[in-house]
Amino acid sequence: MNYFKSLLLLFIVCTACTSKKKYESPFIIAFGSCNNQVLENKLWTSIAKNNPKVWIWGGDIIYSDTENMTYLAKNYERQKQDSTYANFIKNVDVLATWDDHDYGLNDGGIEYPHKKESQQLFLDFLDVPKNDARRKQEGIYYSKEYRVNNEAVKIILLDTRYFRTALTADTISKKRYQPTKDINATMLGATQWQWLENELKNSTAAYHIIMSSIQFLSAEHGFESWGNMPNEVEKLETLLKTTQARNTIILSGDRHISEISKKNIEGLNYPLIDFTSSGMTHSYTNFTSEPNKYRIVDVVSEKSFGVLKIDFEKQEMLMEIRGEDNLLLKSYTQKYFQ
Template identity: 55%
Template sequence: MRVIFVALCVAILCCGCKTAKTSIYPLQGDDFVIAFGSCNKQDEENVLWDDVLLNKPSVWIWGGDNIYSDTDDFRQMRKDYEEQRYQDGYKAIVKSMDVIGTWDDHDYGLGDGGVDWEMKEKAQELFLNFMNVPKYDPRRKQEGVYSSKTYKTKAGDVKVILLDTRYFRSPLTKNLGDSGKRYMPNPAGVGTILGNKQWQWLTNELTNSTAAFNIIVSSIQVLSNKHGFEAWGNFPSEVEKLFKLIKTSNAKRVILLSGDRHISEFSEINISDLAYPIIDFTSSGLTHTYEAYSGEENPYRVGEVVKVKSFGLLKLNMKNYHVKMEMRGDGNKVLNQLEQGY
């Protein structure tokens, strides 16, 4: 009887090990495919969901402004999220791929909102509910929605790091001049975007990463810094801190994704002592864009700006460490693309 009991215990333990097995995500050939986008009004038709599905990505990343709900009314924001959740096109996305993301100001509840927003705790609860985050997840107890997820493939790992550029962000400096720009950079060393705790977390995430690619998602642009709207450029010291961290962490193949602007563009910068350029791939927006766009300064821009509805697509080649980045529009049309080898 004792032998039978021991054998039964071993069998149970083995079954438990099987259920805890880490998922291996599929490749398309040698490519791990990620789609992402931002600026999505829940009360307007999203004509791009079927195009996203055609590319069969393993992951969809929300880049912020996943709904537009500038309100301090908890019930209204919950209603806005539910309107988005139950759209047929989006339901197909959730069924077909992993969905992760961060927020920006309009799903935070306050246009250009930051650390002082009084509803941020309640807004975080609703965001996590929309993202189907389990009740036991650490994000349910932490301040801010930042998180990371590592996708394992047969050829290596891809790590996605989702930043929260709202919960801790210091007040912006308004531009009182007549340049037409809304904000101007804070003095050096004044203010923060991520806050101390999130900076510590990000340092650990990058320093300890063994992934072949590290994708950092920021709801606001990191490189483009001359347009006078929200951007990392309003906090110059934070930009320097991020670049220094990327270099010293030795994390492999860091790529930046951003949204917010209602235009899509590629920006690129070479950092000293880093073997590859840092690319900021901005994809915005999904349901509406800055159709009246006629140009703005961006010293880091590569190629042309796209001002029609689009989503971003990344094809990460896990064999040759090559990345193909595409802006795709309605009809799955390629509107712009950029390739980078590492």
């Protein structure tokens, strides 16, 4: 009897991770982050004009730094009941990860005392079924495949909060954090790292979209980024090479600015891109400059969202940063060779 229960559970978990619908090229994904539920979000109608098949929350779905779960739930409900947002999600598949302000603690990680309760409220917001594997695991990491023509796009959502160990404060400069020398520091934790390896190693998808709430390539600014844990940066880059995961791009948020960064990694047969889209209801309007040796598209400091258009025939990905009234602010096209 237990054997059949296990098979049933496996069937439920697996089928929940693959869309039953088949899509045509170009496959369009929209994403964004930093959405304060008490401020008006004027972007939903503009996002809809791009006809995305998937909307990805990149974190900070709400702003609710708190240890009061009733307050956290109330803020999620306020966002969920927003009429424009509610209308938008009727026609799009919604995926999400969290960042610090919806997790519950500014720049928070493993030390947050209510992470288990916060996880359930996050999943409630997304209407995740009670029998979904995410209800039982620690952390909200998740993946889902979409069939496009005869290929697949795999979207992987990382949890950069639940397991992340302490950051190292910068006591020398005016930056907030500096790279740690602790080789045991972790961004994802051992279990999630193993899961990610399996997701990439066993994947036959033509394109892999990895959503990380914080930036991966841009690390010179001194705020939160993967660069605060150099060993974890190296680990992910090595994983992409050893698993031979095809055509992988990283999406990120958090910064209240939007930009596109690109790095050529020895041993990887395509350039790694980090597409940051951040600031849906509020943005870093006083931005002047900051270093980023990998930046290939100028910073956009006004409220914006990101759009990915994956063209299987042309074997390329068009990345667009768009603002109010769907205005195209910046774009970049990356060619891939499958």
